[in-house]
Amino acid sequence: MTSEKVVDFNDVVIVYDDFPAVAGATFCVDAGEIILLQGPNGAGKTTLLRACAGLLQIARGSANVLGCDLQTDRAAVRSRVGLLGHANGLFQDLTVSENMSFWSRLVGANKIDIDQAIDAMGLSGRLSETPVAKLSAGQRRRCALASLIVRRAQLWLLDEPHAGLDAQGRDELDRTLRAARDSGATVIFASHEIERAQSLATRCLLVTSGTVMPV
Amino acid sequence: MKKSMGKGRVVSAVLIKDLRIEARSRVVTNQVLPFAGLIMIMFAFALDNDDVLQRVAGGLIWLATIFSLFVIVQRSFAIDTVDAALDSLRVAGIDLSAVFLGKAIALTLQLMALDVVLIASAFLLYQVQVSAVGLVLLVTCVTCATTGLGFVGTLYGGLTAGTNGRETLLPLLLLPVVAPVLIAATRATEAAFGSGGAATSEGWAWVGLLTIFAAVFGIGGSLAFGPLIDE
Numbered sequence: 001m002t003s004e005k006v007v008d009f010n011d012v013v014i015v016y017d018d019f020p021a022v023a024g025a026t027f028c029v030d031a032g033e034i035i036l037l038q039g040p041n042g043a044g045k046t047t048l049l050r051a052c053a054g055l056l057q058i059a060r061g062s063a064n065v066l067g068c069d070l071q072t073d074r075a076a077v078r079s080r081v082g083l084l085g086h087a088n089g090l091f092q093d094l095t096v097s098e099n100m101s102f103w104s105r106l107v108g109a110n111k112i113d114i115d116q117a118i119d120a121m122g123l124s125g126r127l128s129e130t131p132v133a134k135l136s137a138g139q140r141r142r143c144a145l146a147s148l149i150v151r152r153a154q155l156w157l158l159d160e161p162h163a164g165l166d167a168q169g170r171d172e173l174d175r176t177l178r179a180a181r182d183s184g185a186t187v188i189f190a191s192h193e194i195e196r197a198q199s200l201a202t203r204c205l206l207v208t209s210g211t212v213m214p215v
Numbered sequence: 216m217k218k219s220m221g222k223g224r225v226v227s228a229v230l231i232k233d234l235r236i237e238a239r240s241r242v243v244t245n246q247v248l249p250f251a252g253l254i255m256i257m258f259a260f261a262l263d264n265d266d267v268l269q270r271v272a273g274g275l276i277w278l279a280t281i282f283s284l285f286v287i288v289q290r291s292f293a294i295d296t297v298d299a300a301l302d303s304l305r306v307a308g309i310d311l312s313a314v315f316l317g318k319a320i321a322l323t324l325q326l327m328a329l330d331v332v333l334i335a336s337a338f339l340l341y342q343v344q345v346s347a348v349g350l351v352l353l354v355t356c357v358t359c360a361t362t363g364l365g366f367v368g369t370l371y372g373g374l375t376a377g378t379n380g381r382e383t384l385l386p387l388l389l390l391p392v393v394a395p396v397l398i399a400a401t402r403a404t405e406a407a408f409g410s411g412g413a414a415t416s417e418g419w420a421w422v423g424l425l426t427i428f429a430a431v432f433g434i435g436g437s438l439a440f441g442p443l444i445d446e
Contacts, residue, residue, distance in 0.1 A: 053306050079308020089303030091294060093236045105228045106307045131239070151307075 004030045005064070006155055006186040007052055009212070012061035014044075014051055021047040023210035024061070029188060034181055036201035037190040037212075044210040045190035046085070049157045052188065053083040066154055079107075082153030084161055088144035092133040096123050096143050099132060100150065109150040117149040120176060122169070137164040145173060149180075156180055158189035162196065174200050222313040229317025233291060234324065242290050243325050247283050248332055254279040255336045268341040270411050273404030275341075276333045277360070277397050280326060284364055284393070285386045287325055288372040291318060296376050301444065311441035315369055319436065323365030330357045343408045352418045353407035359422055360400040363429035367392055370436040373443050399424040 007029035014022035022044045029035050037045045050056050052065050054074035063070040068077045090099050100114045118124050121142040132140055141164045148156065156177065162170050177187050177200060190207075191197035198204060204215040237243055258275050262268050268275075295301040304314055334353070337343050345353060371389045375381040399421040405411065406418025 055302065055305060075308070078306050081306065083303070083306045085299060085302065087299035087302070089300045090298050091232065091236060091300055092298060093239045093294065094232070098235065102228055102232050103303070103307070106225060106304075106309055 006031050006033075006066055007188070008062075008064040009048075010062045012051070012063050013059045014047055014056050014210075015059045016047060016056075020059075021210055022051065025207075025210065025212045026061075027205055027212040027214075029186060031186050032181055032184065034177060034187040034200060034202045035189070036197045036204045037188065037207050038192075038194060038197070038204055038215065039190075039207035043207040045207045046159050047210075048207065048212070049083065049159050049188065049190060050085070052077075052155065053081050053157050054078045055083075080153060081155040081157055082148045082151045083157045083159075084144055084148050085159045086163075088132075088140050090132045090140060090144055090147070093131060095129050095131050096135070096146075097128040099143060100128075100147055103147040104150045107151050109152070113150045113152075117146040120149060120172065121146040122172060138166055138169055141165055142169055142172075145176065149176065152185075154185055156185055156187040156189075158187070160191060161189055162191060162193050170196065222310050225309050225313035226317040226320070229314050230321050233294070233318060233321035236294050237321075237325065243287060243329070247286050247290075248329060250286065251279040251283045251329055251333055252336055254282060255333060255340060259340045265342060269343050269408070270405075272337045272341045272343045272408060273410060274397075274401040276330065276337055276404060277400045279333055280330055280361075280364070280400075281390075281393055281397060283329055284326065284368050285389065287322060287329075288368040288389075289382060289385060291322055291369070292372045292376040292381075301376060305444060311444055312437040314444075315373070315436055315440035318372075319365040319369040319433070322368055323361050326361040326364055327357060330361060343410070345407055346409070346415065349407040349409065349415045352403060352415055352422065356400055356403040356407065356418065356422050356425065359425035359429055360396055360403075363396050363425055363432055364393060366429060366432035366436045367396075370432060370440060370443070373440050376444070395428055396425065399428070 005028050009025050009027050012022055012025045013020055025048065037048065039045055047056065051058065051063065051070065054070060054077035058070050065077045066080050070077065094102065096118065100118060104114050118128055123139065123142055123146060127139065132143060135143065161173055165173060181187055206213045206215045255275060259268060368389065371385060375385045375388065378384060403418040403421040406413045406415050
């Protein structure tokens with residue numbers, strides 16, 4: 001594996017409840033790319049993202065993420081990636097700032113990082129002291145993105161990141177992802193909003209029936 | 216990415232998070248405590264005999280504690296699974312044994328608070344009495360028993376967190392495992408109360424068993440929790 005390759009999947013099979021959700025996926029992602037995974041529902045996009053985060057066992061093939069072999073060293077990958085799935089991964093009874101503080105403490109981020117992330121996602125002021133359960137779906141998504149920002153991950157994995165966001169939130173998200181790329185991170189995201197996503201991505205991959213092809 | 220924090224600080228972060236959520240949602244205060252109190256009152260009505268109630272007070276306290284344990288454990292993991300925060304914890308690259316310890320300590324503290332109320336209600340409803348030496352035994356028994364229940368509850372809560380039908384599966388799996396705690400804590404509490412003429416000194420052997428139980432599930436849980444959550 002070269003040092004530029006952040007993700008290197010070769011004939012990867014991932015079995016989910018006896019079903020091969022990923023069936024022989026082969027693709028590479030270089031450092032600094034913003035990759036769009038597009039494809040129909042159930043094609044395997046979410047499974048690929050979760051596999052890249054080290055959450056799923058590889059049944060067959062070879063898979064390296066950030067230089068770590070996913071067959072043998074999934075735990076090492078996790079501290080270096082940031083994953084935003086369909087759910088937001090937030091604690092509903094805590095406020096935005098309490099959620100941010102919790103996730104920031106886990107990764108050793110400081111208050112300045114937290115404030116910057118909250119500002120970047122437009123959640124400062126009264127909203128930051130509001131329990132997540134009382135926020136709108138879009139505001140919760142922003143909070144989840146803010147907690148992802150403070151992680152300063154080397155690889156960002158996002159599943160439908162634009163979902164639930166208003167126009168301003170989508171623009172802020174795109175700016176955030178470009179800024180992450182500019183600071184050396186790599187981004188892989190799945191989206192059904194093809195037009196916006198394609199303008200953001202540096203390269204697109206089509207996922208169908210658990211296989212990956214360039215668009 | 217910045218260097219991840221040490222294990223001790225993960226433990227404290229998870230502990231503070233769980234207690235803060237309880238303080239805000241008040242599920243234990245407003246639902247579990249009244250539920251446990253009702254168990255004590257219902258038994259008082261059902262048995263309706265002061266001598267019998269004094270004799271079985273220890274067992275009733277620990278039965279109410281264990282029934283309440285199921286509710287608190289399910290609540291403890293519901294807050295982590297409702298929005299997939301448990302997945303986020305897995306991806307955070309932290310030592311999951313620290314998450315286990317943080318959640319177990321939070322659970323233990325909640326159970327201790329619950330037992331203080333249950334024991335107070337036993338004094339009130341069942342007219343049990345305790346000597347100074349018995350009080351030392353009682354406090355030690357509550358500490359060891361709730362610590363063991365905290366560890367085993369967290370371990371089995373993690374085991375069932377991602378499963379369908381976890382509400383019914385958890386009691387089914389947990390009841391046989393906590394049977395030694397029920398027996399030992401009941402005997403130790405009876406000794407502390409002097410129920411049925413039991414001597415206080417008889418209770419310490421049972422406290423020893425509770426300590427071993429807590430140690431086994433503390434160590435075993437720390438080792439097993441991460442792989443269980445991962446699968």
